[in-house]
Amino acid sequence: LTGEGSPYYLFHPLVPQRLYESFPNTRLIVLLRNPVDRAISHYYWEVKLGYEPLSLEEAISQEPERLQGEVEKICSDGTYFSFNHQHYSYLARGLYAEQLQRWMQFFPREQFLILKSEDLYCNSAKVVNQVFDFLEIPNYILPTYDKYNENDYPQTDSSIRQKLAAYFQPHNQKLTQLLGEDWSWGIPEFSSDLTQKTRTQSLLTSVTSMTKVDYESAWDNYAKNWQSTNSEEVYIGDEWIGVAAGAASSLAEYEALIEQKFIAPYIQKHHQVLEIGVGGGRTATLLLNYCDRLVCADISQQLLNATQNRLGNERVSYVKLDGLTLDGIAPHSLDVCFCYDTLVHIEPRDIFNYLTRIPALLKGDRLCLFHHTNLLSELGWKKFLIDWDKNLLGKRQGTAFSLMTDTIMEKFLTHLNYEILHKDTESVPRDCVWICKAPEIRSH
Structure with missing residues (x-):
């Protein structure tokens, strides 16, 4: 030859x-x-x-x-x-x-x-x-x-x-x-x-x-089990009411906090918004009252289906994620990336991966909201002590809470040239919420 x-x-x-x-x-x-x-x-x-x-x-x-x-x-x-x-x-x-x-x-x-x-x-x-x-x-x-x-x-x-x-x-x-x-x-x-x-x-x-965190199967199974064990709830995801995070004592109180602190001050009527980790659509329902169009993205098809049943298709589109990329979302098509109650479950390396990909999707205001756990807070440390022995040898269930801190997130954001507008460790005492502006990625 x-x-x-x-x-x-x-x-x-x-x-x-x-x-x-x-x-x-x-x-x-x-x-x-x-x-x-x-x-x-x-x-x-x-x-x-x-x-x-x-x-x-x-x-x-x-x-x-x-x-x-x-x-x-x-x-x-x-x-x-x-x-x-x-x-x-x-x-x-x-x-x-x-x-x-x-x-x-x-x-x-x-x-x-x-x-x-x-x-x-x-x-x-x-x-x-x-x-x-x-x-x-x-x-x-x-x-x-x-x-x-x-x-x-x-x-x-x-x-x-x-x-x-x-x-x-x-x-x-x-x-x-x-x-x-x-x-x-x-x-x-x-x-x-x-x-x-x-x-x-x-x-x-x-x-x-390799052995990996199977976020997709974990949340698909969560959705399937919820249908049979929590049928008294109106919508999947409404059982997360912020009590353990020290943020609220009821669903109504938690929704009011999210709306008043993190949506109303930032989301405008002309905004095209991406929500990563839409879950059952609780925050998506709130966002839709403020923005022009909403792109709901999630790794779980079961949860996307639940959100679609809740919101319908008017001014809303749905994207199934693969956990590594944000494929399926057009570059420079959105003004805001909103990620609440999602990064709390995602490992730091996966969070960093998403942060590298988000800027290419944004235009205009390039506004971002990121909410994650904070191991260094009092409630975050208590949560760690409850969970640590259930997630050993590099393995963990996809719905578990990640080992994230505000210091690590600040390092991620500054390294990737995000402009930090506001850091909030008080509204959700266990966690940390950031308001940022993504770096501009010009189209060629």
């Missing part, structure tokens, strides 16, 4: 047809790297070669102008070489779905083996043998798996990474739809250190095989 490798082949618009006309039975092995990391690495490689005089942010912003008309020239003149197309295509080369679709116009899907670069970095022997299996040759373990062309470069500003993540999110979603498996690459990375990146990506790509 004879093989050849060139990353530019995937991107060049004329290569698929040329290869098909000469070698239609070729087996095609495609390595796709997180497009955020790929774009940054590509930029610093061009800097190292002496081809790129601009800063990273300037290079990204000038890419459309640099590439304008180049594809048309390539396609109209088969001998034309475009330096800009090959060297300054930092964003364009990360749009994997459209490149693969171009190739699949000529080659059938079964002739492709499509892999994540991060899997090759982290588990080289396994992935190389996947290639051998695809080529129908015997497996073989090499003594070493050396790295070539590795490039060291400075840490990239987190705001640039967020902008890149927001830009690539819908394109990654198209790739997921095209290939029928998850290509979201998990949470955006904030370190340029290759070892750290590959370690984190390894965790993300193997998440389905």
Whole structure:
């Protein structure tokens, strides 16, 4: 068997047809790297070669102008070489779905083996043998798996990474739809250190095989059991009345607190609002009295159904979440993200993941409300002492309370460039509520 490798082949618009006309039975092995990391690495490689005089942010912003008309020239003149197309295509080369679709116009899907670069970095022997299996040759373990062309470069500003993540999110979603498996690459990375990146990506790509908090099943089961054991309640979720949190002594009192403290002062009639973790729709019902449109999102389909039965479909839409992404919600389509009585159940790493994704969805006021538990409060510590021995060895039930503090949340928010407008540890004494403004993520 004879093989050849060139990353530019995937991107060049004329290569698929040329290869098909000469070698239609070729087996095609495609390595796709997180497009955020790929774009940054590509930029610093061009800097190292002496081809790129601009800063990273300037290079990204000038890419459309640099590439304008180049594809048309390539396609109209088969001998034309475009330096800009090959060297300054930092964003364009990360749009994997459209490149693969171009190739699949000529080659059938079964002739492709499509892999994540991060899997090759982290588990080289396994992935190389996947290639051998695809080529129908015997497996073989090499003594070493050396790295070539590795490039060291400075840490990239987190705001640039967020902008890149927001830009690539819908394109990654198209790739997921095209290939029928998850290509979201998990949470955006904030370190340029290759070892750290590959370690984190390894965790993300193997998440389905690891023990994890199953939020979805836990809340689906909660909804099913509620129907049979708490049928005297009018709506699911109304049993959470804030007593244990020191906030209220009845449902009416708790709803009044939420409305007067956290909704009426902030939500305006023109606002398009996203509520993450809508539950049974209690706070959604209150929000709908103040906003123009409401997007109800939850990991539990059972709870989404309950909320839809409660609110209907007028000025309301519903999005089923996967626990890792906010796919299904259009970028820059909302003014407010409201998250009350939800983060109290979510682990800190998952909270941080959501915080990285929310800014790309917001426009206008970019207002956010986040409510979470505070282990360092008196009631929070009492809750911890009650629950700690029921959630050991890294396992916990999805409806349990998370080990979160106001200090950790403040670190998360400031690291991700949220503007903190107000911190409230008094209205709900066990917990903490933040009013923030998300960083602006400009659309490209």
